[in-house]
Amino acid sequence: xxxxxxxxxxxxxxxxxxxxxxxxxxxxxxxxxxxxxxxxxxxxxxxxxxxxxxxxxxxxxxxxxxxxxxxxxxxxxxxxxxxxxxxxxxxxxxxxxxxxxxxxxxxxxxxxxxxxxxxxxxxxxxxxxxxxxxxxxxxxxxxxxxxxxxxxxxxxxxxxxxxxxxxxxxxxxxxxxxxxxxxxxxxxxxxxxxxxxxxxxxxxxxxxxxxxxxxxxxxxxxxxxxxxxxxxxxxxxxxxxxxxxxxxxxxxxxxxxxxxxxxxxxxxxxxxxxxxxxxxxxxxxxxxxxxxxxxxxxxxxxxxxxxxxxxxxxxxxxxxxxxxxxxxxxxxxxxxxxxxxxxxxxxxxxxxxxxxxxxxxxxxxxxxxxxxxxxxxxxxxxxxxxxxxxxxxxxxxxxxxxxxxxxxxxxxxxxxxxxxxxx
Ligand code: PMP
Numbered sequence: 001x002x003x004x005x006x007x008x009x010x011x012x013x014x015x016x017x018x019x020x021x022x023x024x025x026x027x028x029x030x031x032x033x034x035x036x037x038x039x040x041x042x043x044x045x046x047x048x049x050x051x052x053x054x055x056x057x058x059x060x061x062x063x064x065x066x067x068x069x070x071x072x073x074x075x076x077x078x079x080x081x082x083x084x085x086x087x088x089x090x091x092x093x094x095x096x097x098x099x100x101x102x103x104x105x106x107x108x109x110x111x112x113x114x115x116x117x118x119x120x121x122x123x124x125x126x127x128x129x130x131x132x133x134x135x136x137x138x139x140x141x142x143x144x145x146x147x148x149x150x151x152x153x154x155x156x157x158x159x160x161x162x163x164x165x166x167x168x169x170x171x172x173x174x175x176x177x178x179x180x181x182x183x184x185x186x187x188x189x190x191x192x193x194x195x196x197x198x199x200x201x202x203x204x205x206x207x208x209x210x211x212x213x214x215x216x217x218x219x220x221x222x223x224x225x226x227x228x229x230x231x232x233x234x235x236x237x238x239x240x241x242x243x244x245x246x247x248x249x250x251x252x253x254x255x256x257x258x259x260x261x262x263x264x265x266x267x268x269x270x271x272x273x274x275x276x277x278x279x280x281x282x283x284x285x286x287x288x289x290x291x292x293x294x295x296x297x298x299x300x301x302x303x304x305x306x307x308x309x310x311x312x313x314x315x316x317x318x319x320x321x322x323x324x325x326x327x328x329x330x331x332x333x334x335x336x337x338x339x340x341x342x343x344x345x346x347x348x349x350x351x352x353x354x355x356x357x358x359x360x361x362x363x364x365x366x367x368x369x370x371x372x373x374x375x376x377x378x379x380x381x382x383x384x385x386x387x388x389x390x391x392x393x394x395x396x397x398x399x400x401x402x403x404x405x406x407x408x409x410x411x412x413x414x415x416x417x418x419x420x421x422x423x
Pocket of ligand 1 (some may be wrong): 253
């Protein structure tokens with residue numbers, strides 16, 4: 001029965017029951033962690049062969065990968081990922097181990113130098129503003145904040161960002177220079193941006209002539225079902241709409257091979273790629289091609305990556321199923337929680353009774369379960385409704401996910417009963 005429908009006496013009973021359940025959990029002295037979207041060691045083991053590669057040091061074109069050079073990355077690895085990301089190999093750069101670094105470099109270059117379609121460096125503008133679909137990725141917001149870029153939010157709908165809300169923000173204000181988007185299995189919503197929404201975002205009129213969509217496709221290949229959702233073809237859509245330089249695409253193998261020693265990618269119009277590598281060439285004489293060759297040999301081809309991702313799915317799907325099962329069993333009829341059932345990616349987004357997310361995270365912490373801080377999925381760490389909690393079930397073993405989720409649901413019910421009792 002929904003908590004909100006209980007009489008005062010029933011609510012007092014419910015509060016007492018949840019307090020007792022909570023106190024019992026606290027006595028167990030748990031130390032569990034659902035905070036970050038990291039692969040488990042079992043997942044990392046899938047790529048252990050990388051530790052014994054590459055064989056030899058010569059790339060397909062005869063390049064000695066041990067030496068300097070090849071700023072845009074190893075052609076054979078770019079070919080594999082160009083196919084997977086649906087872009088042309090010449091439009092794809094293979095870089096170092098972090099796509100977040102490539103995003104930061106892109107933003108810093110836009111600020112210092114301006115983009116291929118900018119009138120001037122963004123730093124010379126009075127103000128730079130970004131549109132941020134929420135809930136979103138905390139590190140995107142922290143990066144913008146560190147660079148002095150202001151943030152305005154738009155809601156995420158089931159098919160991507162609320163296009164009408166974005167349109168209103170970008171139409172007349174030239175300070176609005178760009179937006180973030182995690183287009184496939186978004187962090188933390190799991191939402192995938194439809195081809196139609198992507199078409200509107202790439203074609204919409206913007207007051208800024210150099211508006212950018214930072215298309216962070218971190219989870220493009222991270223399917224949790226056999227129905228492998230395809231990412232919208234943002235570069236072709238943008239070209240067709242006459243805005244070829246609007247999207248900058250990012251991806252990496254961080255959640256495919258090793259999170260700390262993978263390969264990151266950037267894609268865009270040929271001009272964007274030239275712009276990016278031109279600036280990169282001032283700070284690097286070439287990427288780690290040994291690691292790139294290692295990855296190319298490990299996968300062989302795009303199907304090798306697909307087969308590898310199916311092995312990840314086998315490991316992590318039961319964890320997502322456990323989260324769904326425990327949320328449904330414990331909170332299904334409580335009327336105080338809603339959550340996503342993602343078909344890919346690394347997260348479940350849980351909305352609790354407004355005004356209680358912070359309390360839930362605090363209660364969980366005191367019971368030994370670390371959750372991502374409430375508000376983390378919003379710019380400046382501020383969730384206006386104090387309702388959203390991001391759950392990341394990939395890292396702990398299945399049994400720990402189950403124990404941690406039982407704590408989470410108890411905390412959700414206790415915080416809701418407290419709030420409702422307080423009136
Ligand atoms: N983008 C998103 C949406 C992410 O969730 C993550 C990892 N949590 C990253 C980027 C980080 O990518 P990388 O390891 O390539 O820097």
